[in-house]
Structure formats: C-alpha cells, structure tokens
Amino acid sequence: xxxxxxxxxxxxxxxxxxxxxxxxxxxxxxxxxxxxxxxxxxxxxxxxxxxxxxxxxxxxxxxxxxxxxxxxxxxxxxxxxxxxxxxxxxxxxxxxxxxxxxxxxxxxxxxxxxxxxxxxxxxxxxxxxxxxxxxxxxxxxxxxxxxxxxxxxxxxxxxxxxxxxxxxxxxxxxxxxxxxxxxxxxxxxxxxxxxxxxxxxxxxxxxxxxxxxxxxxxxxxxxxxxxxxxxxxxxxxxxxxxxxxxxxxxxxxxxxxxxxxxxxxxxxxxxxxxxxxxxxxxxxxxxxxxxxxxxxxxxxxxxxx
Amino acid sequence: xxxxxxxxxxxxxxxxxxxxxxxxxxxxxxxxxxxxxxxxxxxxxxxxxxxxxxxxxxxxxxxxxxxxxxxxxxxxxxxxxxxxxxxxxxxxxxxxxxxxxxxxxxxxxxxxxxxxxxxxxxxxxxxxxxxxxxxxxxxxxxxxxxxxxxxxxxxxxxxxxxxxxxxxxxxxxxxxxxxxxxxxxxxxxxxxxxxxxxxxxxxxxxxxxxxxxxxxxxxxxxxxxxxxxxxxxxxxxxxxxxxxxxxxxxxxxxxxxxxxxxxxxxxxxxxxxxxxxxxxxxxxxxxxxxxxxxxxxxxxxxxxxxxxxxxxxxxxxxxxxxxxxxxxxxxxxxxxxxxxxxxxxxxxxxxxxxxxxxxxxxxxxx
Numbered sequence: 001x002x003x004x005x006x007x008x009x010x011x012x013x014x015x016x017x018x019x020x021x022x023x024x025x026x027x028x029x030x031x032x033x034x035x036x037x038x039x040x041x042x043x044x045x046x047x048x049x050x051x052x053x054x055x056x057x058x059x060x061x062x063x064x065x066x067x068x069x070x071x072x073x074x075x076x077x078x079x080x081x082x083x084x085x086x087x088x089x090x091x092x093x094x095x096x097x098x099x100x101x102x103x104x105x106x107x108x109x110x111x112x113x114x115x116x117x118x119x120x121x122x123x124x125x126x127x128x129x130x131x132x133x134x135x136x137x138x139x140x141x142x143x144x145x146x147x148x149x150x151x152x153x154x155x156x157x158x159x160x161x162x163x164x165x166x167x168x169x170x171x172x173x174x175x176x177x178x179x180x181x182x183x184x185x186x187x188x189x190x191x192x193x194x195x196x197x198x199x200x201x202x203x204x205x206x207x208x209x210x211x212x213x214x215x216x217x218x219x220x221x222x223x224x225x226x227x228x229x230x231x232x233x234x235x236x237x238x239x240x241x242x243x244x245x246x247x248x249x250x251x252x253x254x255x256x257x258x259x260x261x262x263x264x265x266x267x268x269x270x271x272x273x274x275x276x277x278x279x280x281x282x283x284x285x286x287x288x289x290x291x292x293x294x295x296x297x298x299x300x301x302x303x304x305x
Numbered sequence: 306x307x308x309x310x311x312x313x314x315x316x317x318x319x320x321x322x323x324x325x326x327x328x329x330x331x332x333x334x335x336x337x338x339x340x341x342x343x344x345x346x347x348x349x350x351x352x353x354x355x356x357x358x359x360x361x362x363x364x365x366x367x368x369x370x371x372x373x374x375x376x377x378x379x380x381x382x383x384x385x386x387x388x389x390x391x392x393x394x395x396x397x398x399x400x401x402x403x404x405x406x407x408x409x410x411x412x413x414x415x416x417x418x419x420x421x422x423x424x425x426x427x428x429x430x431x432x433x434x435x436x437x438x439x440x441x442x443x444x445x446x447x448x449x450x451x452x453x454x455x456x457x458x459x460x461x462x463x464x465x466x467x468x469x470x471x472x473x474x475x476x477x478x479x480x481x482x483x484x485x486x487x488x489x490x491x492x493x494x495x496x497x498x499x500x501x502x503x504x505x506x507x508x509x510x511x512x513x514x515x516x517x518x519x520x521x522x523x524x525x526x527x528x529x530x531x532x533x534x535x536x537x538x539x540x541x542x543x544x545x546x547x548x549x550x551x552x553x554x555x556x557x558x559x560x561x562x563x564x565x566x567x568x569x570x571x572x573x574x575x576x577x578x579x580x581x582x583x584x585x586x587x588x589x590x591x592x593x594x595x596x597x598x599x600x601x602x603x604x605x606x607x608x609x610x611x612x613x614x615x616x617x618x619x620x621x622x623x624x625x626x627x628x629x630x631x632x633x634x635x636x637x638x639x640x641x642x643x644x645x646x647x648x649x650x651x652x653x654x655x656x657x658x659x660x661x662x663x664x665x666x667x668x669x670x671x
Contacts, residue, residue, distance in 0.1 A: 005519075076364065114354050118539065206395040213533075214533045218505075221503070221509070262669075264669060266669055
C-alpha cells in the first residue's frame with residue numbers, strides 16, 4: 001500500500017470520525033447520568049442547520065460553531081424538561097425529539113439550501129504539517145478536529161477526577177443514593193444534558209461546515225444513532241470513545257477508498273463494513289465487564305418522597 | 306402533547322405546499338382558454354441545484370408560457386403513503402395534471418391514477434403506464450459522451466472520478482458513455498467510480514470526493530440528487546468538475562467547471578399542460594435524446610480548450626444525424642468480457658439492461 005493511499009484513508013478516518021466523536025461524547029455524558037437520549041440525531045441536525053445558517057448570514061465560522069452548540073443545548077433542554085421535570089419515558093421522548101429536530105431543521109434550512117459558504121478551512125500547523133506523511137495525517141485539519149480529542153480528555157478528567165464527575169456518575173448508578181448523599185439528581189442531569197446538547201450541536205456543525213459545506217435535509221443520515229452504538233462500543237468511557245470514533249470513521253473512509261482504488265468487492269458489501277465491524281467487536285467484547293453500564297440507565301428517577 | 310406538536314411540525318415541513326395562484330388575477334376572458342391546475346411533488350428541496358431544482362424550474366417556465374396555469378408545489382415528500390396523500394390533496398384542490406417528480410413515486414402515482422381516472426399524470430423515468438399516466442425521460446448517454454470529450458481534453462492527470470448514488474443500469478450507462486467519450490480523445494484516460502449507496506449523504510460524498518482526489522483524479526463527476534458537495538470539493542482542491550441535472554450548478558465551481566448534463570423541462574411541461582387543456586393528451590412514453598429541447602449540455606467553462614468545444618459540437622451533429630453510436634463495438638467490460646462485437650453497437654433503448662462497466666473504468670458494477 002502506497003503512502004498516498006494510507007494518508008488518504010487515515011485523513012478520511014479522522015474527518016468522518018470527528019463528528020462521530022463529538023456525538024459519542026454527548027451521548028456518553030447523558031448516559032453517565034442515567035439518561036439515554038435517542039434524540040441525538042435531532043440535536044445534530046439542529047446544530048448542522050443553525051451552524052450553516054449563521055455562517056451564511058455572518059460569514060464567520062466561529063459564530064456558526066458557537067450558535068450551533070447553543071442551539072443544540074437549548075434544543076436538548078426540551079428533552080431534559082420532558083424526562084427530568086415531567087418524568088416522561090426517555091426512549092419515547094428521545095424519538096419525539098429526533099423527529100422534531102428533523103422537521104425543525106428542515107424548516108429553518110429550507111430558504112438556505114443552495115447557499116454558498118466558505119467551508120471551515122484546514123489550519124495547517126506550521127512546521128509540523130510539513131513533515132512528510134505525518135504532517136497531512138495529523139496536522140492539517142479544521143479547528144474542530146484539533147479540539148475533538150482534547151474535549152474527550154477534558155470530559156474524562158471531569159468524569160473521573162472531579163467531585164462533580166463523581167456526583168454525576170453516582171446519579172447515573174443510583175440516583176436515590178446520590179440524593180441521600182446530598183446531591184440534587186435533577187440539577188446534575190440538567191447540567192449534563194446542557195453540555196451534551198452543546199457537543200451534539202458541534203457534531204452537527206462539523207458535518208455541515210467542515211465536511212459537506214452545505215445544508216441538506218437529514219444530512220446526519222443516522223450518525224446520531226451510530227453514536228448511541230459507539231457509546232456501548234466504548235463502554236461508556238471517553239478515552240475509548242476516541243478509538244471507537246476513529247475506528248468507525250476509518251471503516252467508512254476505508255470502504256470509499258477501496259472503491260476509489262478499484263478493489264474487486266461489491267460496493268454493497270463494502271457499505272456494510274462499519275456495521276460488520278461493530279458486530280465483530282460486540283461479539284469479541286460482548287460478555288466482558290458488563291458493569292460498565294450505568295446502573296440506572298433509562299430509568300426515571302421518581303424522587304424519594 | 307409534545308410529540309403531537311412535533312409531528313405536526315414535521316408534517317408542516319414535509320408539506321410546504323406553495324400554492325402560487327398567478328392566473329387568478331387575470332380576467333376570465335383571456336381568450337376563453339380553460340384554466341389548469343398542475344400539481345408537482347418533489348422528493349427533496351427545490352433549491353438543491355440538482356435533480357429537484359431542474360423539475361421545479363420546469364414548472365416555472367411552464368407557468369410563464371401559460372398564464373392560465375396554476376401550480377401547486379410540494380417539497381420533501383417521502384415516497385410511499387405520504388406521496389399518495391399529497392397527490393390526493395392536490396387533486397382535491399382541483400389539480401388536473403400531476404407530476405410526481407421522483408422515480409419512487411411511480412407506484413403511489415399509479416394507485417392514485419386508478420382512483421381518479423379524469424386526472425392526468427406524467428412520471429419521469431417510469432417503466433409502467435396507465436391510461437391516464439404517461440412517462441417521460443431522455444436518453445442521456447450521448448450527452449455524457451460529449452461531456453466525456455470535454456473532460457478528456459481538459460484533464461491534466463488523465464483521470465476522472467465519479468461519485469454515484471447506486472450501481473443501477475442507467476447510471477452505469479452514463480459512466481460508460483462518459484468514459485468512452487473521454488477515451489475517444491484521450492486514450493490513456495481512466496475513470497474511477499465510487500458508489501454512495503444513497504442519493505443524499507453530503508458528508509459521505511465529501512469523504513468520497515477527497516478519496517478520489519487523493520487518487521490523483523483531476524475531474525470529478527457526480528450522479529446524486531444534489532451536486533453541490535462534490536462540485537465544491539473539486540473546486541476547493543483545484544480540480545475540474547462535470548455536473549448533472551441542473552444548469553445552475555456551475556455557480557459552485559466557477560473556476561473548475563467543465564460542463565454539465567442538464568434537463569430543461571419547461572417546454573415539455575408546457576406541451577403536457579396544453580395537451581391536457583385542449584383534450585389531446587394521451588398516455589405515452591416520451592423518451593427524448595440530444596435533439597429534444599429538454600436535454601442539454603450546460604455551458605462550457607473557460608478551462609475547456611476551444612478546439613474541444615468544437616469537437617463536442619461536431620460529435621453532437623454526428624449523433625443527431627444518426628451517424629454515430631455511443632456504444633459502438635468492439636467493447637469489453639472492465640473484467641475483460643466482450644460485451645459488444647465489432648461492427649455492432651449496443652442500442653440506447655436497451656441500456657436498462659446494462660450491468661457492466663466498460664474497460665478502463667475502475668469500479669464494481671454490482
């Protein structure tokens with residue numbers, strides 16, 4: 001395999017893995033506090049469209065990304081209100097949120113389809129990006145790519161090295177016990193869902209601003225659900241999520257690259273590659289360390305009175 | 306409650322029906338001509354610079370030609386039960402001609418056509434008809450061959466890449482034609498194909514476009530619903546691009562634009578509407594070609610050498626005069642199997658059966 005080919009596969013893996021990583025981190029945080037959010041797809045769509053529209057209007061990518069993040073967070077607050085305050089079923093509310101996001105994003109985006117933006121450009125890191133091979137693979141991306149792995153590390157640090165993270169995980173394992181220990185599960189869940197919304201919005205913004213450079217209805221094409229699966233793959237751990245997102249981004253990139261190469265395998269089979277990979281991984285890792293699942297995942301904390 | 310609100314909202318979006326009543330303001334005496342309501346439903350957005358926008362512009366031209374025609378337009382209608390519902394809704398609003406403008410609307414349209422025998426339907430690319438449902442499309446391989454000539458003379462690396470939705474026969478025929486056109490002027494030309502598995506996944510199209518560009522192609526072509534992502538990806542990396550469906554796509558690649566194969570449905574839609582109004586409409590399978598007024602090669606970009614444009618035009622004349630065939634034998638497929646014998650040619654009417662990619666195309670047809 002030539003260097004060019006390897007570089008192409010790896011950089012494709014990083015590019016398609018980045019929105020997956022943000023989305024996976026978003027879902028993981030939610031699930032760590034016991035809230036499973038199937039509405040992630042909708043949040044990403046809201047982020048994608050708000051990021052795009054803001055960039056069209058202002059010509060400023062930074063504003064676009066920030067607007068996308070906050071739009072995602074606000075949108076997720078609807079979900080938070082439903083499942084925390086109203087104690088609604090998480091799965092049903094999540095799916096409702098997803099459809100809501102599909103419709104709302106299409107409505108917002110309709111007048112902007114076909115608008116042109118300058119895509120979020122690659123920032124070549126001086127000197128480092130000139131290193132043959134490594135430069136292109138590691139040091140020639142847009143800002144959201146550079147921030148993705150640090151974000152995962154920061155989340156890991158918060159989750160496992162701070163009191164806030166400890167309380168948050170306690171709520172995910174057993175909200176009643178956390179409540180008895182003087183924590184407010186509702187407040188913590190609201191905080192976490194806000195942050196998860198920010199991350200979901202950023203994931204969407206990366207799709208529309210950095211990858212596609214355009215807005216199209218339902219452009220997430222299932223990536224939000226992919227992230228739900230990736231959380232399981234990563235066993236609810238932020239650092240493993242990095243490997244997971246890159247691996248699955250790599251599977252997508254690899255299959256397209258194999259087609260461009262002319263590898264004599266049906267495109268239908270190649271298209272299945274990421275999904276086959278997830279089955280293989282689940283089969284290999286399936287039984288081990290079940291305890292990684294947050295204890296109260298999907299359950300509604302009813303209070304203690 | 307929230308669920309209901311959201312689903313209603315979704316419904317509203319999927320049903321952005323814009324009723325444009327132009328004829329309403331005119332005096333009823335206008336030559337005593339009958340009024341006609343035409344309903345058109347689209348699978349995607351009418352601003353996609355691609356498939357849907359081409360259809361939408363078609364009805365706008367029709368409206369301009371026939372002030373007595375009123376248009377009801379609906380975007381983003383999923384294929385299936387939703388499409389049936391929207392068509393019925395349009396008929397209840399008085400539409401007498403329905404254009405279900407997506408391949409997958411064929412069966413829903415046939416169902417509704419049976420229910421409303423006095424309403425006429427015209428379907429793009431349909432392979433079934435009914436007494437009140439006709440079809441229309443145009444044979445595109447000749448146009449792709451011409452675009453191939455332009456690309457073959459413009460490329461510097463002698464390599465093109467095509468980002469294509471699915472390996473279906475009509476698309477394979479287009480790619481083959483493009484490649485043969487390019488080879489006719491550039492014997493070293495190669496064409497690489499990447500199939501998406503879907504008509505709309507812009508982020509994936511971007512990764513595919515980059516993968517092709519990394520392989521050294523400097524011409525990108527595209528057969529998906531919206532060409533925006535791929536054409537922009539080519540432009541960004543200094544490559545050339547060949548569009549499809551819609552004339553206006555070149556605004557996304559002002560520098561690298563070679564040409565595009567585009568549909569201009571306006572005059573055809575005008576004829577349909579006229580025929581429905583004067584009662585002469587009958588169910589037929591309209592199948593045009595380069596000579597038709599609804600298939601064109603979009604303007605050539607400045608990167609195309611002048612003599613290449615000349616060659617394209619002279620080849621076009623040969624096609625029109627019937628002196629030249631796109632799939633002229635001998636032709637082998639890209640696995641070395643002989644597909645068309647020397648002295649024979651593959652008929653354009655038969656491309657629905659084309660399940661192979663021609664020699665020199667790198668890609669898997671199945």
